[in-house]
Amino acid sequence: MLTPVECLALEPALQLDASELVGGIFTASEQVGDCAAFCEGLTFRLRRQRNVEWLLGMDVIGPVRSGGRLVAVDTSKGQVQADRFVLCMGAASSTFARACGFYLPIYPLKGYSITVAPASGAPVLRHSVTDMERKLVFAPLARDAHTAIRIAGIADLERNNTTIDARRVDILRRASAKLLCIDTAGDVEPWCGLRPMTPDSRPIIGWSPLDGLFINSGHGMLGWTLACGSARMTADMIDRKPSQSGAGAFALRRAA
Numbered sequence: 001m002l003t004p005v006e007c008l009a010l011e012p013a014l015q016l017d018a019s020e021l022v023g024g025i026f027t028a029s030e031q032v033g034d035c036a037a038f039c040e041g042l043t044f045r046l047r048r049q050r051n052v053e054w055l056l057g058m059d060v061i062g063p064v065r066s067g068g069r070l071v072a073v074d075t076s077k078g079q080v081q082a083d084r085f086v087l088c089m090g091a092a093s094s095t096f097a098r099a100c101g102f103y104l105p106i107y108p109l110k111g112y113s114i115t116v117a118p119a120s121g122a123p124v125l126r127h128s129v130t131d132m133e134r135k136l137v138f139a140p141l142a143r144d145a146h147t148a149i150r151i152a153g154i155a156d157l158e159r160n161n162t163t164i165d166a167r168r169v170d171i172l173r174r175a176s177a178k179l180l181c182i183d184t185a186g187d188v189e190p191w192c193g194l195r196p197m198t199p200d201s202r203p204i205i206g207w208s209p210l211d212g213l214f215i216n217s218g219h220g221m222l223g224w225t226l227a228c229g230s231a232r233m234t235a236d237m238i239d240r241k242p243s244q245s246g247a248g249a250f251a252l253r254r255a256a
Helices: 005-009 035-047 088-101 165-177 220-238
Strands: 058-066 067-077 078-081 085-087 106-116 129-130 136-143 146-157 187-199 204-207 215-217
Touching: 005 146, 085 088, 085 146, 088 106, 088 187, 088 215, 106 129, 106 165, 106 220, 136 165, 146 165, 187 220, 204 220
Parallel strands: 085 215
Antiparallel strands: 058 067, 067 078, 106 146, 106 187, 129 136, 136 146, 204 215
16 A cells, blocks of 8 residues: 555656545556557467467357257358357357347446557656546557557446447546646547446356357456456366366356
8 A cells, every 4th residue: 555655656657746646556466468469469379370260251140059059150151060169259248148048147338448648758657557536547558669558447338339439538538638648639549349247247257058158258347357367267167177266256157
């Protein structure tokens, strides 16, 4: 736990007076990364393997069942057959589950982010900073030898609406200018997406009621944070390896 003075000493990029802060909590183990760069690197590795097939540019139409089991997925380019399927369609997972005959409590919460540049000569943001009052996160990103700042937040209840609302972007921009010295005249890279939230904010990882279909979805705003651990648990459970500690906490029907 840090005092306001200690917070400002640790993160000089904060354009605040000590009187404007109550204090802060510093987590030394926390790390910051670029999820887009991670996905590009992962894609590069997978493309070098011979056991990965990419099926892109198609729409998922629905499940194909036989004898109470999922045997294929119907797409705009024909059926895709497999022995096992993993449901990880983000906010669309609940729609696919409904077509499979069961209820999946995943709801779309529309979140926003903007990526901006720091003002010329301003201190570089060193750490990920969370503004608890405004429910916003500020994170430094290294891009092309330059540092950018990503600001993320906001949660709107939406249904398949991914149109960027300029008013929401302006909220993030104005909040950023209050806390950090950013290039307010520069370009702002806006983004929005539907975060797949569950009622208790925990993802759903485990077998579905439909034989042959495994669920790895509902990670909310922590998709990348939990991605590798969720994938490890998914692979181990599908391979029938010894049960993971605490796996019941992520099952569709939560353990008591």
